[in-house]
Amino acid sequence: xxxxxxxxxxxxxxxxxxxxxxxxxxxxxxxxxxxxxxxxxxxxxxxxxxxxxxxxxxxxxxxxxxxxxxxxxxxxxxxxxxxxxxxxxxxxxxxxxxxxxxxxxxxxxxxx
Amino acid sequence: xxxxxxxxxxxxxxxxxxxxxxxxxxxxxxxxxxxxxxxxxxxxxxxxxxxxxxxxxxxxxxxxxxxxxxxxxxxxxxxxxxxxxxxxxxxxxxxxxxxxxxxxxxxxxxx
Numbered sequence: 001x002x003x004x005x006x007x008x009x010x011x012x013x014x015x016x017x018x019x020x021x022x023x024x025x026x027x028x029x030x031x032x033x034x035x036x037x038x039x040x041x042x043x044x045x046x047x048x049x050x051x052x053x054x055x056x057x058x059x060x061x062x063x064x065x066x067x068x069x070x071x072x073x074x075x076x077x078x079x080x081x082x083x084x085x086x087x088x089x090x091x092x093x094x095x096x097x098x099x100x101x102x103x104x105x106x107x108x109x110x111x112x
Numbered sequence: 113x114x115x116x117x118x119x120x121x122x123x124x125x126x127x128x129x130x131x132x133x134x135x136x137x138x139x140x141x142x143x144x145x146x147x148x149x150x151x152x153x154x155x156x157x158x159x160x161x162x163x164x165x166x167x168x169x170x171x172x173x174x175x176x177x178x179x180x181x182x183x184x185x186x187x188x189x190x191x192x193x194x195x196x197x198x199x200x201x202x203x204x205x206x207x208x209x210x211x212x213x214x215x216x217x218x219x220x221x222x223x
Binding site (some may be wrong): 034036042044046047078089091100102103104105 | 154156189212213215217219
């Protein structure tokens with residue numbers, strides 16, 4: 001069964017600190033993995049997208065890594081800001097059809 | 113540039129009433145279109161997707177339906193709403209890349 005798991009479920013950090021969010025998946029055959037940021041009551045916004053051949057992708061203070069062998073990805077946030085408070089969603093796509101598997105998300109709260 | 117619109121932004125409807133949510137995309141042609149639902153505190157659930165006018169695929173059985181009357185218009189409907197239909201409904205489009213772009217969403221509360 002195609003699944004995406006994320007950990008932790010929620011995370012609280014202080015402004016300026018770094019944090020790392022985890023994503024494990026069992027989607028096969030793997031096509032790509034995306035990380036989204038979703039502010040409360042808004043639609044998700046894409047942060048990074050990685051295909052099988054990519055093992056790291058950066059977008060400003062966000063850096064995503066992918067280990068296709070272990071089927072794990074991480075999203076590292078550097079020097080967190082209050083505006084980073086949001087849910088971060090990992091999405092894995094399979095090659096066939098429109099098989100997008102969404103993780104449950106990690107709720108990040110950045111406190112001053 | 114491409115933009116995606118959804119309306120209404122919020123909606124409160126009684127059980128048993130009909131539903132129509134609209135999504136339109138600007139600045140692109142022949143996009144793949146998607147409807148998702150997000151229950152409170154939960155992940156996104158794919159409801160329908162469309163690869164072209166009149167072509168609709170359903171991912172989960174429910175009392176909802178979707179239609180694509182025009183290339184850049186996607187409509188989500190129901191004849192009779194259930195309490196369990198409450199949630200945050202998101203429309204998304206995908207072009208020639210892997211990226212999906214989401215609309216602002218519609219918050220539906222069924223009372």
